[in-house]
Structure formats: C-alpha cells, structure tokens
Amino acid sequence: MKSAVLVFPGINRERDMARALKLVSGQEAAMVWHAETELPKGTDLVVVPGGFSYGDYLRCGAIAARAPVMDAVRKYAAGGGLVLGVCNGFQILCEAGLLPGVLMRNARLKFICKDVHLRVERSDSPFTRGYNAGQVIRVPVAHGEGNYEADEETVKRLEGEGRVLYRYCTPEGVVDEESNINGAAQSIAGIVNERGNVLGMMPHPENHVEDIMGCTDGRGLFAGLAAHLEKAA
Numbered sequence: 001m002k003s004a005v006l007v008f009p010g011i012n013r014e015r016d017m018a019r020a021l022k023l024v025s026g027q028e029a030a031m032v033w034h035a036e037t038e039l040p041k042g043t044d045l046v047v048v049p050g051g052f053s054y055g056d057y058l059r060c061g062a063i064a065a066r067a068p069v070m071d072a073v074r075k076y077a078a079g080g081g082l083v084l085g086v087c088n089g090f091q092i093l094c095e096a097g098l099l100p101g102v103l104m105r106n107a108r109l110k111f112i113c114k115d116v117h118l119r120v121e122r123s124d125s126p127f128t129r130g131y132n133a134g135q136v137i138r139v140p141v142a143h144g145e146g147n148y149e150a151d152e153e154t155v156k157r158l159e160g161e162g163r164v165l166y167r168y169c170t171p172e173g174v175v176d177e178e179s180n181i182n183g184a185a186q187s188i189a190g191i192v193n194e195r196g197n198v199l200g201m202m203p204h205p206e207n208h209v210e211d212i213m214g215c216t217d218g219r220g221l222f223a224g225l226a227a228h229l230e231k232a233a
C-alpha cells in the first residue's frame, strides 16, 4: 500500500498517521508538502491528516482546502483513487468540495479530547472491510469543530445511499443524544462521497493501533484498506 500523507502548515498528526500506515502495511508513507502540484506516482491512498492547518483561521480547513496539492487530490479522487481525511483532514475535504456538508463548532462550544465509541454501519466499503457491520470500536477524538451539518436533503441522501460509515454511539452500540458528543446531524462521525472512494471522519483511528496506546480498535480501518488494495492489485 503506497500511501501519500499531505502536510500543511499547522498540521500535527501526520507522523502518527505515517506510523500507523507503516505498521499495518509495512510500507513507508510519502510525506507530500501542500505546495506540491502532483502526487507521487503509483499512490494507492491519499491521507489528509489531522491538526490545525493555518491555525484554524476562517474555519477549520478552509485555507488548506485551497492549497495547490488539493487540485491534484481532486483529480486523483475523480479517477477513483482512495482518499482518507481524518479530523482536520475531514474538514479540509468538506471545504474542498470533495465531501458534502461542513464541520461546525461543537454543540457545547468546547474542545473535546477523549475516547469515544463508534458504530461501524457497514463492512462492504474499502474503509470498513476490516470490521463487521454493527461492530463498536473505541477511538479518540480531539476537536473543536466536529459538529457535522448539511442541508436536510443532503443528510437524507447520505442516509438513503448508506454513506454514513461511522456513527457516535454508546459502548453498547446505541446511538442516542448523549453519545453524540458534538451534536452532529444523525450522530455522523464519518461519511463517504457518492462513489465511495473518499472518506472523511472526525475521530482518530491512527491513535489506536498499538498495544502501547491502550487499544488497537483503529487498526481495522488501515488493515481493511491494505486488504482491499492487495485484492485490487
């Protein structure tokens, strides 16, 4: 699995991400600076990591979404290439128009940094095939603007087309108001685009991949991608 991890000024999760990718795939990820206009040849997966690109000015991800490298990512995604955006990466993908909707301030207007539970809604996507449908995983979140919103029609479409892949839930897998940590529409934690090759999610699977982290529930996402790409090759 040849991954490319994008790096913007203010991003701080790129090394965690590269480490997780190496751990699961055995291959070193390429780090790609935001000013680049092309992705490395043969890239199997583009990852937009988390952090605070441009100090979260204007709106999280709004400035990074206009970086030169994003034109290359748009082209790559249009060709069916896999793109994963985590946290600030999710925000950047929405701001870049690669995913619908927007991430607004958390409902209680506080930065949230803790472990949460997610229900994996389906297992037939490259981004979830490392899990079973309905499985509950524990992963951390760390964000101030994770409250996913879109117009009613868009949310209805996301649901109708099965494009919500991860949803906040209780440890038992129940989706309720309390487990919806940031007030997101339909407790949405992660969605894919229409074609299913671009995923954005607020939680950080890359931070739960080794025993030393206290949990390895995030590993399935990367293992699933690696398995998907292996089969496709």
Ligand SMILES: NC(=O)CC[C@H](N)C(=O)O
Binding pocket: 049, 050, 051, 052, 053, 056, 060, 086, 087, 088, 089, 142, 143, 144, 145, 146
């Ligand atoms: N960990 C992150 O990527 C944080 C994203 C963004 N800076 C926010 O606070 O919402």
